Amino acid sequence: MKRESYHLYVLLVAICTCFTFAGCQTSNSASGTSMAAASKNAGHLTVRRAAKFGSRIALHVSIDGAQVALLGQGQSYNGTLSAGEHVISVNATPSQARGGTATKRLKVESGQTYSFTATWTNGRVALM
Secondary structure (H helix, E strand, O other), X not given: OHHHHHHHHHHHHHHHHHHHOOOOEEEOOOOOOOXXXXXXXXXXXXXXXXXXXXXXXXXXXEEOOEEEEEEOOOXXXXXXXXXXXXXXXEEEEOOHHHHOEXXXXXXXXXXXXXXXXXXXXXXXXXXX
């Protein structure tokens, strides 16, 4: 019963998060995602969730400190970023303390695509 409640909770949070943030698009296929054409002053960001996380862990994706997605198993985040400097962060839940937070500083250029994969490396969350 607890397992079913947890999965339902993660699913509901993921749905609410994606409806809350404009530009968020998740997909069950890492390579089958598509976005509308980005504006002239924006870059495209993709964050894939590696299978290593398993089914009981959700992945929080944040840009400049604001959460933009909560990814479940087999999902990825696709969105646009304005040109300029941004900080991309990922952490896992429910084990945030164990895995820590991985961050990348990114200088976005108009029309460019930036792709990262969130994975486990040496017992910590990594963004590669």
